[in-house]
Amino acid sequence: MCGIVGYVGDKDCASLLVEGLRKLEYRGYDSAGLAVETSAGKVGVVRAVGKLANLDAALAKTPLSGKTGIGHTRWATHGRPSEANAHPHVAGNVAVVHNGIIENHVELRRGLEAAGVKFTSDTDTEIVAHLVHEEMGKKQGDFASSVRRALARLRGAYAIAIVCGDVPETILVAKNASPLVIGIGDGEMMAASDIPALLAHTRDVIFLEDGEMAVLEKKSATLSTLDGKPITRAPKRIDWSPAQAEKGGFKHFMLKEIFEQPRAIEDTLRGRIDVTAGEIVEEEIGVTATLAKKIARVYFVACGTSSHAAIAGRYWVEQLARIPATVEIGSEVRTREPVFGPGDLVVAVSQSGETADTLAAVRTAKAMGAHILAVANVLDSAIPRASDGALYTHAGPEIGVASTKCFTAQLAALLMLAVHLGRARGALSKEEARRILDALLAVPHAMRDALEEAEHVKNLARKYARARDMLFLGRGTGFPIALEGALKLKEISYIHAEGYAAGEMKHGPIALIDEEMPVVVVAPRDAHYEKTMSNLHEVRAREAQVIAVVSEGDKDVVGVDAIRVPVVEPEVLPLVTVIPLQLLSYFIADIKGTDVDQPRNLAKTVTVE
């Protein structure tokens, strides 16, 4: 996730573009840059690492004056945050900003390098600049047709904005699977990844759809499909307040991020799965097949929500790769005198990549000879830097302190890791791998179905918002989902909640159950269904009110408040069953009026012991 902006009109645009980027900083903030047409045929570029204040300082030193320009604020996916990797990327007098992931970047880059192109960055985006430049050089047709030919060579997700010194006072924008909206002004046109960047200038916008492009000039926005068919689309008027717009019309970032999960999973899977071969693309996963064969134990370390993803990861690694696996929370690793050694693959799971306890555990394990794989959402953060390899989730920045989309992106990454290890070691057949990978690719669709229950969950939240305590139960990979459901509830609504393995209920928590203690049971149709149902009946027999997360079409669950999730393959169930629990916590917290995005006493990134 990155933020892009563009402007063409009569105003000097550098500061206007930076203001637009400021409204998009929630989409990325590790580096930023502008490209402005400073004189006929000339495009000037200024970039800086870090937050926008650094770009301001760079522009104070090297001002860019001109009335056509594009800008970018970056959330790194390919290539660490650095000035060289910051956008815009330039080839000749073509400058490009991009949000998304180009899947076939390796092969395109090899092709361009073989033709003599010298790259100045590690990004997938620079390829786009070179492709457009190459096509412009062929002088066949206009700017738009050159861009069309270049884009036809790309696979993946993009929203891009391009300026070219040879085509003054023009911006070209195009979109496939990443957002792009055009702002229609009076004698000026803008483009941006999201509406907040436009609202200071116009409320009339046109949303570009996948597979479309537009040529923006001062007084016109000419839309067409990527294969050249003209499109007419009337602008829409946006009446959101600036605060609403920042959250995409949602009341809180957390709710927005819950709804962003299908996209976060698509981005995390993108370019990493070869279904035909039943394999994961090795370069993307951070563990080679040779190393996979040597692993004697997988040891997950993580804190908070990430430790729940790690538990699911453990179950998958054991089931699919048949490697002994264990999970430990970071703070306990640094407290004990643990034993690690060669043969251990330590998987450090952390959305921020900065959590002090997880980092300390990584350093301990590394010093004892273990191989470390980081699963992180922030490129080049401390934990990946201290590790031997990294598997990045591509959830984009998460603003809500209580993690949602980063959690499900971690689940997707860990399931890919387990499949990869299983295939490399011969523990998982090609057919089984294909079944699981197909199911994983279908998760975004299933998540969208699960999200459609939001209104129903909101009604249940009204019923349960006054509870003082709640118990969450689950079995198998439903167990970490029960833990996560309980953690979400306590984090944001301050209701005391416990997650338990359903089978463990009889060893203690059952003593607490009465009509005052609502119990949430994660009970989809999986191999554990009947046993979980027995637990559900035990709870019902003690007068507790039950909320049950069940599979669509399950008619056997009666006398409970059921929330239905679509039927999916058992391995991907946790990615779907967690959604109603996230929504339940969110709506309960909202009813109680707590500070959902910044709950008391909690921090997004915990860099202290």
Ligand code: G6P
């Ligand atoms: C904090 C956050 C949690 C997060 C935990 C671990 O407590 O509030 O949402 O799960 O840290 O963070 P990490 O960045 O390592 O996943």
